[in-house]
Structures are given as structure tokens and as C-alpha cells.
Amino acid sequence: MHPTTELYGRGVYRFLLTRQWVILTLVALLLIPTMIRLGVWQLHRHDHRQALNKVIDDSLAAQPVSAESLTSVGGSVRHEDLYRRVTAKGRFDTAHELVVRRRTSTDDQVGYHVLTPFVLDDGRTLLVNRGWIPSPGSQTAFPKIPAPTEGEITVTGRLMQDETTAASGIKNVKGLPDRQIMLINSGQIGTLLRNGDDGSAKDVLGGYIELTSPAPKGGSPELIPSPKEDSSWIGLGDINLPYAVQWWLFAAAVPIGWVILVRREARERSRRTEERHEEPAPAAVG
Template sequence: MYRFLLTRQWVILTIIAIALIPTMIWLGFWQLHRHDHRQALNKVIAASQAAEPVPVETLASVGGSVAHDDMYRRVTARGHFDTAHELVVRRRTNADDKVGYHVLTPFVLDDGKVLLVNRGWIPSPDSQTAFPQIPAPARGEVTVTARLMQDQTTAASGIKNVKGLPDRQIMLINSAQVGSLLRDTGDPSAKEVLGGYAELLSPAPAGGSPEPVPAPSGDTSWIGVEDVNLPYAVQWWLFAACVPVGWLILARRELRDRGPAAEDAAREAEPAAV
């Protein structure tokens, strides 16, 4: 009865079904992992925003990395901006999804260490090779408050770290890479670059430019991603359960359809009555 399962069509169908089941189960766990990761990150963001600002050197060190639980933590630093070694980060968007640059300015602390400060977004100039005109930061000795961030990597951001860019333009904000770049330019202070970087909160830029990087709580997509991942995980697991059920239904239907055909063939094969 079940010899049809050995036909080419059914062998291929069975192999596809067997491959789909573990794939869909894996996709379900992947969505669940994204859900758990988003929940954990939202808790870190909420805790960091509720905490009082602390001196940056209590959370960041030269050559070190920013701990996951310290992401988005407000930190303070006193020193001056080094605009002579300012960089721009390509292909960044603002709140209106316009593509431009992020302005990365070394901030030299009173003890000589350097904190990389993302001062915000500016629009792209007509030329993609010329260094853009950037509004100046506060001059002289100043105390800044900023949002502490981890170094950016291609694996975490999905942004390819393109080489051979125009002078003073980068793709990722990575303290080790930027420190090396600054040392190549002859900046003596770049020997003591703190790990990670910070997004400037205050003092506010004169005239509103560069546009400050928005706080994560203002991004409504955070809620949407968290709400969607868990239902997607359940959906994938339901799909995985439906595959063997669907295969069985098709097999029974095939068997049912082949029954009358087999009977007709048998009758045709019988010798005619004399």
C-alpha cells in the first residue's frame, strides 16, 4: 500500500519535511533569544537612565571595555574638546532617517586621558570626500555629561568597516581603532584613550547642531521588537509541529486516491469471462 512513498516525488517531499522541522525549531529559539536579549537590554537602559551620573573613569579605563550593565549610563567628565583631531562617522541617520555623519570629537580630560565623544548628527555635504563643516563645541575648560556606550563592531552593528576612506572619516566608533588612527595623525594625547565612547547630553550645542543622538527610550521600535519576537517564536514552533501533521495528511490522501485506481487496474487485469 505504501510503496508510493518510495517514488521520487515522495522521497523529495519527505526529505524537505525532515529538513524543515529542525530549521523551524531553531528559528523559534532564535526569536526567543532575541526576545530575552531585548528584555535584558531594556532593563539595562531603564536602570542606567534612572541612575545618577558618575565620573567616566569609574566605568571606563584605558584599553578596557564598557561593561554591558554600564551601557547608556550617564557619566561626567571635565576637560576640553580637541577639535583639531575631530572625526566624522559615515552613513548615520538622524531622527528623521536622513543620512549624514556623526561627529566624533576627542575630549581631553584634566588628567590627560581621552574620552571619545559623539557630539551628534550633521547632514552629508555635497562632496563625499571633503571633510564637512562642523559647528564648534563649547570652548575652553568644560564639564560634559554624556551617555556611555560600548565600542562598535561589525558583528554587533552589521556595519562593514570599510578601508581607504577619505581623511578623518570612519565607519565605526571603536576606541582601539580610533586611538590608533589618532596616533598616526600625531596626536600625543591619543596614547590614553578610554575604552568605549560617549554620546553627548550636555552642554547642548549652540543652534541645535550637531543634532544630539536621541535617547533609546524615544525609539518606539524598541517596544515593537520586544512584543513581536515572542509570538514569532511560538509561530515557528507551531509551523514545525504542522509539518509532520501535513505530511501525514498528504500521505493518507494519496493512499485513499490510489485505492480506487488500484482496484480498477486489478479488474482490467482479470481475464474476460467466457
């Protein structure tokens, strides 16, 4: 029998019972399901993104409808109505205009979004995000905002859900300067306006719209761009599916790597054992 075969038969893999290898094996066994679950989580995020892209594409392709038909006072915007093009007739109430802090422009400059109440013909109020303006030198003073069209007009915009900290990751900081907010939330803004003696704020429609027309004179505020159409199977800018595949490849690599390490250790131990057996016996002293 070959010496190496004999050594394997004698239990060269007994080193797997040592403390070091037991710990290494347990770590490998824990990593595999953990990485698989992380891949599944990324796949779920990919599926959610794809579903949202379909909602957005369908909404932008649909004909505009009245904002009042898709939202109500104190209500909420349904997921399937996100980005739906809507119209509303009324007038802007610039006296109660607000700005939303820490919002970026199309070229990633930090500034404000301009949120202007739009009073409908029936007296209810629709919140309209008129777009982005740069930050002034002072972070406490209310910025100078270009005025919208005066008088009664019809606006068109994309319907959006109320922002929350949980969904957006934006912390709702308290103690901000007057008429400055962090989140566009119709319930919170309605309370804020009522505390400021705005009688019309008692009937604020849920959600808000991102203005698309009429376009502002001089291009300011800068209108929020429409989401890009996404017909790719992965998803435009979607990194979740590649991450899912990456985690699963890592999970597959763990047992392969473990086997490679075990075989390498076994060969090394066999080589050292063979060398000890092949050492010549010391010469006898006569």
C-alpha cells in the same frame, strides 16, 4: 468486508516505499528539527534583547557618575554599564575632530556623526559623539561642523562600548578621506590620532559617550535620541518572539501536512482501484 477496507488491508500504503514518497518523508523529517532550532534561535535573540532592554532601562534611571569611574585608558566598557549616564569635566579638542560616515538622523537621512575628543582635566581623552550632521555635497571634503562650547565645561552623556564590525555589521572601510572613519573604536581612533601627532591621544579612555548636555546651539549637531523605555513583555519593536512562534507553528504543520497528503493519496489510489474492480466484464462472443 467493505472493498475499501479490504484494499487498505492489502497494503494501499505501499506507495510510501516509492522513491518519490521516501524523499518527501525524509525532507519532512529534516524540516521539523531545523524549524524547531530556528525557533529556539529566535527565542534566544528575544531573551538577549529583553536583557539588553533591562540594562538600558536601569542605566538611564541611575544617577550620573564620572566617566573615569566606569572606563579606563585602553580598557573596555562593561555590558552592565551600557547607556549609563556619566559626566566629565574638560574641554573639547576640535582640532582633532572626526566624522563617522553613513549614520542616519531621526528621520533616516544619511549623514555623519561628529566625534570630538574631550580632554579631561588630568590630560586623558574621552571620545564624545556630539550628534548628527547632514552630508555635504562632496563626500571627500571634511564637512563644516558647528563648534561646541569653548573652554572648560562639564558634559553629560550615555556611555557606549567601542564599535566593532562583528557587533555592528559595519564594514571598516580603508582609504577614507582625511579625518573620516566608519567605526567609533577608541583603540583604533587613538592610533589614528597618535599617527597624526596628537600627543594627548596616548591616553584615550575605552568606549565613548553620546552627548546629552550641554545641548548644541541652534540644534546642530542633532543630539542622538535616548532609547525608548520598553516595559512590554514582548519588547518594543521586537520581532524575534513572533518569529520563534512562527517557526514552531511551521514545524508542527509539517507532520500534519504530511499526514493529509498521505491520506489523500491513499484515498485516490483506493478510488482508482475500486473503479477498476467495478468495470463490467466484456460480453462473451457466442
